[in-house]
Amino acid sequence: MWEMVIGLETHVELSTKTKIFCSCTTQFGGEPNTHCCPVCTGQPGSLPLLNKEVVRYGVKAGLALGCHINLVSKMDRKHYVYPDMPKAYQISQFDIPLCEHGKVELENGTTIRVNRIHIEEDAGKLIHEGSTYLVDYNRCGVPLIEIVTAPDFRSVEDVLLYLEKLQGIMRTIGVSDCRMQEGSLRCDVNMSVRPKGSDKFGTRTEIKNLNSFTAIENAINYEFERQVDILESGGQVEQETLHFNSDTGETVSMRDKENANDYRYFREPDVVTVRVSKEEYDELLASLPELPDQRMRRYVENLGLTETDAKLLVKYRRVAEFFEAAADIDAKTAAAFILTNIFKSVPTEVEREEWQIKVSPENFRELVKLTSSGKINRNIAKRVLDRMLETGSAPAEIIDKEKLGGVDEAEFEAICRKAIEENPAAVADYKGGKEKAFQALIGYVMRLTRGAANPAQTEAKLKELLNEEA
């Protein structure tokens, strides 16, 4: 009888080489405070210099989410005091964001409206060590886009589908690796509850800075229960900002409405107006790659893959590209190799996203070709693929070296004859109409050829020999 209403603010770290206002590297990790300079540590007198690449990445993200791009926008200062923010203000965009009015279609049919996307700088990291605080400014000034949706989510499922989709899109257009565990995708959840069927919004709370799918799911579920409990016991939900403690699984108050931040936004006087030329806009639009959704539909409609398989393939841009290296030969075989064999060797999200496997697209294509043409059977192909994953060698080389290359014609016939001679019972059963008994004969041939024989060819040969006998 209660319904959750959720809007998301998602922070995505952009993978530009340098920071948004200085030339320090954006690389994750590094000894604390080594990716820093006067600008990103807010030294007195330093000035920001806007990295044009950040604007281009922001525009790409906007185009991929179907946004209107504001060719003229501006930067503003957003003030708050915290040790991880060395200037005591964040350079962000307030009333004129780079992108507005986009949308994301979820596979369950829900449409999520994207209100705006703006560019801004990330803060550093505060580390508690006993009673002292330490600050690492390496992340300070790493470019972010903040993607703000309308309150269009009605379930945890919606939220998770949206985030997965967002990850896929951002990775495909190459603006971010969206690694939640490294903090390059983080979420603020704005949430209220209301009786199902109501069209009014309840009082919302904001859960800050969630950085894993599990945390998001648990935080939403906990907060939903909490708000419903309050309302059912006749209370009122307080408008406040919450922090989710993943150890206890509870949301705790950070600040209430009275102590809400007054960000005192005003135009950043140190950064000139942000302009995107029409030419640049056209160029970015034209260079936008096929998005995961379009790609998925193409795989289903043109290549005959199942939707499930297609979705798994398009989730990671590099995987999809790898697949396409062999898809024209035999899409189903290529998909099966990737999803069942290769994925087993790269089990984590990060590994799949990075796709640093030893098999080159050319070798993969070769393997699919050999399999599809019947030169080697599937069992052999899988063994070859496993060796390719270990060594990076070409399939032909492995087949040669390990003598996996089929069986020669005369030997094959001899083995088939032997199968019939040695298994009189099975032959009798088969002749007596028990089709199943025939499988035992095939299995026998496979055993003797150590799997190198082609099952279809084996079946044909055996039948041919049995007919001869008759």
Add this chain to the structure above:
Amino acid sequence: MVNISYYKKLLDTKALSCTELTKAFLDSAEKENPSLNAYISITKEEALKTAAEVDEKIARGESLQPLEGIPVIIKDNICTKGIRTTCASKMLENYVPFYDATVWEHIKAQNSVLIGKGNMDEFAMGSTSETSYFGIVKNPHNPEYVAGGSSGGVAAAVAGKLAAYGIGTDTGGSIRQPASFCGIYGLKPTYGSVSRYGIVAYASSFDQAGVLASCAEDTALVFDVISKYDERDMRSVGFKKSTYESLSGSVKGLKIGIATEDLMASDEFVNSAVENTINVFKSMGAEVEEIKIPFIKECLPVYYILACAEASSNLGRFDGIRYGYHVEDYEDLNDMISRTRSEGFGDEVKRRIIFGTYVLSSGYFDAYYKKAQRLRESIIKEIDKIFKSCDIVLAPTVPVAPLKAGANISPVDLYRTDICTCAANIVGLPSISVPAGFTDDNMPVGIQLIGGRFKEDVILNAAYAFEKETGGEYIKLSEMGCGV
């Protein structure tokens, strides 16, 4: 006349070595500074090192750059790598920057000899150099008077011959007003002419570094060195030509606007200096016409609202965490930051931070900040229009005669003395204060020549012409300083 070319000649003719010249300035600075208080730091080691390099160059028979070997004072809100930069605040009492401001890079590249860092109002907030944590700057011509502010230390050092020229900053009059009080030249360039990179920001959309010097030629010479485009300041434009080369001394046909109604001084000596200057220009063939300056009454509140708003934001970074003053014991983060700021900042700085925070806070933003921002746009439009028919606007630099130290003027009354200077900062126009008269107490009085955007050459040439015509009789250098 004692100016850059005079010292240059001493070096060129080998009448003095650069080390001897430097020592003479260091000696006077060390002798006079305890009472004058123009310098926060005297950079003896740095100075002698540079001087030795210059002497080697002279020994090798190499020709010197325009400012090579010339003693200079730099205002203490300009970052100098490895040299303490305090902004005259307890907050930065021991702050040593690890990078150079662009303007200092240009001066350094010239091998100009840094005698020291100039005292000033704390974070450049003030008009008398009395808000300095390091004590009041005295006027070199009479210790009962202030040197003006906020670049008071630089003005006092140049007028007191404790440096040959100086670099200051001007947000609402902070170069021109002390230049006027000390009897020297002070140029605030067009916003964008000189890079702001490495200058501790007070009000980012107004701040501009400029020159304090003892003659118009020197001012042009130094301006040419520092006015280069800098990609590290997104608002930097740079100045494309040499103002020094374009000093012709002719003002024939120059159109000078005066706004007797809008920009009148309350002091008779200031008004007579203005009148006299007008007459001199007329006698040289300039055309003088009466103009109206729209919104002049709004300039002061617009300036203070916007400048304080930006200041409240710019000074937020002083939290005691990465640099600067911080309290030793505290209860928590919040306590540490708030007490650091309470103890580290002086009253005037706190007053402007609180005022600026107020005009930006929700509920007041529209009534103050937004309205002031809109008015600023109108003022810019209207004042730019004036320069379609005028080459220069002539006005008092300060509406009052030099102020006495400890006069105990209320903050708002003191703000009012910025009325003539702040318009140039609001619009971003170049303006120079020119020595033009004296009070009955023999204190200097300056007048101001405001030019169109990037017309530094025009106002410098007018200042130069006036100086030639009057034989430099209003320039006032104290005998206290270097007597070489």
